[in-house]
Amino acid sequence: MHDFKMTRGELRATWALGSLFSLRMLGMFMVLPVLTTYGMSLAGATETLIGIAIGIYGLTQALLQIPCGLLSDRIGRKPLIVGGLLMFALGSVIAALTHSIWGVILGRALQGSGAISAAVMALLSDLTREQNRTKAMAFIGISFGITFAIAMVTGPLITHALGLSGLFWLIALLAFGGIAITLWWVPAPKAHLLNRESSLVKGGLKRVLTNPRLLKLNVGILCVHTLLMSSFVALPPLLEQAGLPRDQQWKAFLCTMLIAFVSVVPFIIYAEKRRQMKRVFQICVLLMLGAEVVLWQSGLQLWGILAGLQLFFIGFNLMEALLPSLISKESPPGYKGTAMGVYSTSQFLGVAIGGSLGGLLYSQGGAALVFGSCTVLALLWFGLSLTMKEPPYVSSLRIVLPDGVEATPALEQKVRDREGVKDVLLASAERSLYVKVDSRCIKRSDLEQLVAS
Structure with missing residues (x-):
């Protein structure tokens, strides 16, 4: 039990x-x-349509994220994941075959319609025990950051070697590789577990959407990805104009990502160990604000652009590490899965807004207008961050009631009264307790013994 x-x-x-x-x-x-x-060589391509091609992936993801998560509860995790990857592969093939920007837009929209994130996390919940689930989810979180860094470096290299069409063919192969992993490597779950820590609760959306603390964090991730996508509409052509050829830009991304990964570690340790997450969050917003100002004012000075890029990636990587942890701390007990679903939707809405708006701004006023607008957005976001409160430093636990223990209000009160327990939700139908605890005061094993007794 305590293994x-x-x-x-x-x-x-x-x-x-x-x-x-x-x-x-x-x-x-x-x-x-x-x-x-590379996309500007496509038939009919304009800066505005390139921005739409970048952002439409996020729009279809945002629209289908929560419905696909709920659907996976009905038809099963694996079928939905395979179906989503097939849609992703189909979109990639369409984008690879086309010579028109409209074909790429259609392909990207289909790629985004394969919204499988919620189903993947739910399947992970089905296949791991309570005491090891946090480690498993942390592994996936870390893999996200590493994958982003690899993509920033390999994307330019592959496109230089194979062209934009070749890149999309490779992406289609990656999707089929994902299908093979799902069918033959991912174990088959014995049962679908209703786990509110990783699954959406239908009746919980209103509670999550109206929580002011969670709302500010969701605005935060929307701003992060709006800034990311808008900036990357302007950055690659700007680097080229400043004297860094497109086939050499991977070197800049590699260096900045490596430095960013090393730089964020002390901030994360300080935020968690010293319980200063609000302060580090605000520093992070300031870094991204500073990055946009530097990019805005650099013109065609390569070193200025690279300095802004470095500041941006330090802030971006740090925020990507902080925000999921803050969502977990701020979500009510039993609603973490729902809160993460809304968070993911907000993230992809940021992708959609950033890509589309960035393309429009770039077509109207070039890189200066893009970075100037991003500066205004980051400044507004910093103002919002000043209204944030320090989060509760708690961990989310799910305690399954052992056989013979009844799910009663008295049991819930007994757990609630224990020192270190901050909040409790008793889900009688699931025979589970969802508990928010201060891990410095109480451990999972202590709660399991208390419930069993």
């Missing part, structure tokens, strides 16, 4: 689903640093 060592099955599931998630993210992000340069 915290992952079994072979849990390790296999974690590595398989982490690899699946990474392959899909790789296919999504490799296009980002190259579409605004």
